[in-house]
Amino acid sequence: MPEDLEKYVESGQILAKVREYVRGFRLEGKGVLGLCEEVEGKIRELGANPAFPCNVGINEVAAHYTSPWNDRSLIPRGSLVKIDFGVELDGCITDTAITISLNPIYDSMIVAAEAALQEALSAIAPERKLSDIGTIVERCVQRYGFKPIRNLTGHRIDRYMIHAGKTVPNVSGVEGGRFEVGEVYALEPFITLKEAEGAVRDSDVAYIYRFVRLKGARSKDATKLAKYARETYKTLPFASRWIYKSWHDGDPRAAFEELVTNRCISGYPVLVEASGKVVSQAEHTIVVTDDGCRVLTV
Numbered sequence: 537m538p539e540d541l542e543k544y545v546e547s548g549q550i551l552a553k554v555r556e557y558v559r560g561f562r563l564e565g566k567g568v569l570g571l572c573e574e575v576e577g578k579i580r581e582l583g584a585n586p587a588f589p590c591n592v593g594i595n596e597v598a599a600h601y602t603s604p605w606n607d608r609s610l611i612p613r614g615s616l617v618k619i620d621f622g623v624e625l626d627g628c629i630t631d632t633a634i635t636i637s638l639n640p641i642y643d644s645m646i647v648a649a650e651a652a653l654q655e656a657l658s659a660i661a662p663e664r665k666l667s668d669i670g671t672i673v674e675r676c677v678q679r680y681g682f683k684p685i686r687n688l689t690g691h692r693i694d695r696y697m698i699h700a701g702k703t704v705p706n707v708s709g710v711e712g713g714r715f716e717v718g719e720v721y722a723l724e725p726f727i728t729l730k731e732a733e734g735a736v737r738d739s740d741v742a743y744i745y746r747f748v749r750l751k752g753a754r755s756k757d758a759t760k761l762a763k764y765a766r767e768t769y770k771t772l773p774f775a776s777r778w779i780y781k782s783w784h785d786g787d788p789r790a791a792f793e794e795l796v797t798n799r800c801i802s803g804y805p806v807l808v809e810a811s812g813k814v815v816s817q818a819e820h821t822i823v824v825t826d827d828g829c830r831v832l833t834v
Contacts, residue, residue: 540626540627540628540695541823543625543626543627543628544628544630544720544823544832545832546625546628547584547623547624547625547628547629547630547832548623548630548821548831548832548833548834549832550579550582550583550584550623550625550630551579551621551622551623551630551631551632551821551832551833552632552833552834553582554575554578554579554582554621554623555632555634555833557578558575558619558621558634559634559636561574561636563611563617563636563638564611564612564613564638565610565611565613566610566611567607567608567609567610567611568592568594568603568607568609568610568611569603569607569608569609569777571590571592571603571611571619572589572590572592572602572603572775573590573603575590575619575621576589576590576621579621579623583625584623584624584625585623585624585625586621586622586623586624587622587623587624587629587630587631587698587772588621588622588698588744588772588773588774589602589743589744589773589774589775589777589778590602590619590620590621591618591619591620591621591633591744592611592617592618592619593617593618593619593620593815593817594611594612594615594616594617594618595615595616595814595815596808596809596812596813596814596815597618597806597807597808597815598618598685598688598726598736598807598808598809598815598817599618599620599688599726599736599806599807599817600742600743600744600804600805600806600807601743601806602743602744602775602777603743603775603777604743604775604776604777605776605777605780605781607777611638612638613638614638614639615638615639616635616636616637616638616639616642616645616814616815616816617635617636617637617638618633618634618635618815618816618817619633619634619635619636620632620633620817620819621633622698624696624772627695627696628695629693629695629696629697629698629720629821630693630722630821630832630833631693631698631722631724631819631821631833632722632819632820632821632833633724633817633818633819634818634819635649635816635817635818642814642816644680644681645682645727645814645816646816646818647680648676648677648680648681648682648727648816649677649725649726649727649816649817649818650818651676651680652672652673652676652677652684652706652725652727652818653723653724653725653818653819653820655672655673655676656669656672656673656704656723656725657723657820657822657829657831658828659672660715660721660822660824660828660829661715661824661827661828661829662714662715662716662717662824662825662826663714663715663716664714664715665711665712665713665714666702666703666704666705666711666712666713666714666715667705667708667709667710667711667712669690669704669705669723670704670705670706670707670708670709670710671708671709673705673706673707673725674706674707674708675708677706677725677727681730682727682728682729682730682816683727683728683729683730683732683734684706684707684725684726684727684728684734685706685726685727685728685734685735685736685809685815686705686706686707686734686735687735687736688706688724688726688736688807689703689704689705689706689710689724690703690704690705690706690721690722690723690724690819691703691704691721691722692704692719692720692721693720693721693722693821694720696770696771696772697771698722698772698773702719702721704721704723706724706725706726715824716824717824717825717826718823718824719823719824720821720822720823720824720832721821721822721823721824722819722820722821722822723819723820723821723822724817724818724819725817725818725819726815726816726817727815727816727817728809728813728814728815728816729813729814731811731813732809732810732811732813733809733810733811733813734810735809735810736807736808736809736810736815737807737808737810738805738806738807739805739806739807739808740805741805741806742803742804742805742806743775743776743777743803743806744773744774744775744776744803744804745765745773745774745775745776745796745801745802745803745804746769746771746772746773746774746801746802746804747762747765747766747769747770747771747800747801748799748800748801748802749799749800750762750763750766750800751800752795752798752799752800753794753795753798753800754794754798755791755794757785757786757788757790757791757794758791758794758795758798758800760785760791761779761783761788761791761792761795762795762800762801764779764783765779765795765801768782773804776792779792780792819833820832820833820834821833
């Protein structure tokens with residue numbers, strides 16, 4: 537077991553409370569910006585930090601959408617909504633997601649994603665191939681009449697690192713090592729309709745970023761902003777709106793754009809299903825144990 541297991545457990549317990557809190561939301565017509573800030577605020581209220589900006593994926597948007605500072609979008613009637621959020625507590629990260637249907641025709645997609653996640657969790661064991669989980673997820677999803685997203689995966693987690701190298705596929709035929717006792721993983725099946733492409737593509741917008749380097753920041757304001765991002769967020773993702781809201785030394789937008797242009801900070805493009813079909817997601821964080829795994833986010 538990791539030396540900081542107790543912190544991972546505490547992180548997961550906080551996240552489980554936030555998960556139940558989110559399930560109580562009335563989503564139709566709710567502002568996406570308000571939703572993101574409410575989830576992140578609840579995490580802080582419970583004594584932790586968001587491990588990354590709250591993601592809200594509506595319909596064909598699969599991942600990496602968080603509101604920009606001036607977002608006025610509302611959650612539309614009849615949509616399928618993924619809410620993905622994480623907790624960081626002294627560097628110990630847990631990650632979870634739920635999908636909420638505002639249209640009964642999508643209910644079976646939620647059932648299928650949750651079933652695939654549960655089958656995957658039941659199959660984890662030390663020294664088991666990561667690729668075995670992909671086969672299990674794909675077969676389960678297909679039994680329900682849907683298709684897994686082949687280029688989205690689960691991921692190993694380490695201190696201050698959401699993606700720590702190893703990935704857990706959602707389709708068969710992808711090799712990638714084995715589970716080891718004490719490792720922490722987020723498992724997250726993403727599924728779509730049978731007739732869909734079954735893959736995501738990058739959109740042309742990004743609202744989530746990570747610090748990369750100081751070199752390349754040329755203006756005084758950009759250098760100051762880059763140092764602030766490094767010191768405040770370290771290796772973790774942050775939202776552009778977090779910068780705009782917390783920066784008190786003038787308008788940061790020109791400096792921010794300079795950092796993006798010079799690759800001092802890197803954006804995570806919003807990911808959408810390549811054929812424009814709706815996507816469902818389920819996710820829990822686990823630690824691998826001697827006899828299987830322990831789910832941290834329930």
